[in-house]
Amino acid sequence: MSVATLLEGKEICICAGAGGVGKTTTSAAIAVGMARRGLKVAVLTIDPARRLANSLGLPELGNEERRIELDAPGELWAMMLDAKSTFDEIVEKHAPDAGTRDAVLSNRIYKELSTAVAGSQEYMAMEKLHELHEEGGYDLLVLDTPPSRNALDFLDAPDRLSRFIDSRSLQFFLAPSRTGLKIFSRGTGLVFSVLKRVTGIDLLQDLSDFFASFGDMAQGFRERAKAVKQLLADDRTTFLLVTSPAHEAVEEAKFFRDRLEESGMPFGGVIVNRMHVEADVDDPGVPDGLDPELERKLVDNFEDFHALALRDRQNVERLTGDIGDRPLVIVPYLDDDIHDLEGIEAINDHLFATGAAAQTGAE
């Protein structure tokens, strides 16, 4: 199975999985491979660790897509999400007037929240995905997500934001201190007084100013959140789970797959990286006439790798049984670290089932 087949007709490919399984490299490799097949592709990472630039052999990447030189019929673009810049750009773009824009950008709570990595990352990833999909003119967006549990926060982000803005909650915070409360029931008034004990009255007032500064822009956030939620569940999107053949990573992939199904998001298939294939035979086939000491070492070493190969095969079989009819693509443990386009080509022999790998790598 080639990843190209999996991605036919897709506009968004989201790579998810546990930490340390090669998600970033796989995302970069998929983007390169699809650009080679003539598409205009952008790969973006929302993981705050800066590995994507690394895997493309670049010193750095920023919040704007950057074209990567590639001798290919398509185009390859890459970017790394910067939550703060994205947030600022959105405010600048959607503020109805300069007064609103300045009020938000200079709000103290806005400055703190937009700079803090924790949490705002997911909302901005959502916004960026929306923007690139609507306006970028790309055939395919490849998204590299943070390790699973944090990636789930990304999937939930549209709902969490919409719920807050949709419900009475936002109204509550817009008018906390005085007259506004009259529109709420006595129960809500009680909640307000309890909340005040937790936060202090000043924080509630500051929050009120913060939400008020957004004015009508809040509805825009809600609409884009809803659009992204639909997009994530759409046929044009596919989630590829990236895993290593280690037990824990496989379990994490299964967990994530279940979560995708629960939330009605399209699960495309699994990519298993770093498969130990070098000793997946029973006979070590030690050559004759070697020094006995070296022969012993060869056998010991072979047996160690053989055990890993067996484990990997068993874990992958378990995974295959579990994912039903969805495809599974295997990339062997390659000898060299992947840190440039050349290394990515070696991976793509397997991901896109080209060359010699077509016979051995993709079953």
Place this chain on the structure above:
Amino acid sequence: MGKTTVALALGLAAARRGLRTIVCEVAHQDRFSRLMGREGVGYEETEIADNLGAISLDQQHTLEEWVTYQLPSRRLAGLLYRNGIFQHLTSAAPGIKELVTIGKIWELAQLHRKTKDARPYDFVVVDSPASGHGLGMLRAPRTFADIARVGPIRHQADRIHEFIVSNKTGVLAVALPEEMPVNETLEYSEEIAAFRGELDAVVMNALYPERFTDEEIESLNGHGGPAVRAAVTEHHRYLGQQAELERLKSGVGSVPLTCLPFLFVPELGLDEVTQLSHTLEEQLA
């Protein structure tokens, strides 16, 4: 990177030395149980070995407990916690999850525990989220202290932040001997230094042993077969790993560095983690 394994090994080592210790995971993954070959560890503090407790934090319990500690009665806490407006706000607000998580970790480390009937710990080991999100968690109290300016949240967030940046807290980075993980570790090392001072230790995890000399590998030239191929592969990776180890060493400078071996077993269990805990204990002591 093997953070969970290293966290558990560190916990075992501390417990053996007589420190009452707890290992704490933050994303409700229950990985410690599997490594220990036992039943699930949840939000209850659970004894998993002599002197060693474990807890698995999840957002729901952590937030509920946090609210309870802020208010004089359970009734008031329940009123707030079950309120829709409060739930919508806390699930939508960036960083709340990180704040209550680090708050709970702080609580575990206090001499006078807020948790009813809970005993104090001498040592709390946290299996933190990956580098970027892990830093986000450590920074959350500072962020919320600045957001709140004054009042109870400010007061509490300040205390937690001071604890994190004090010498009562140590940060240990776990790396793997490959290019990208080493880059990530070096980057993390810089960011943590800017935030709270140098890393306290770095662990290079899963290093292959030196099995063959260059001469032995050369002497295999012209031979084929699975065992020879496996030997050549092993040696090649070994050399690559050593180069990454050197790069990490020079990158982290004076930060103490400990190496752990790659263990050629299908799956790590209690025996292997215990073995690693002895290595850590010898090297970090």
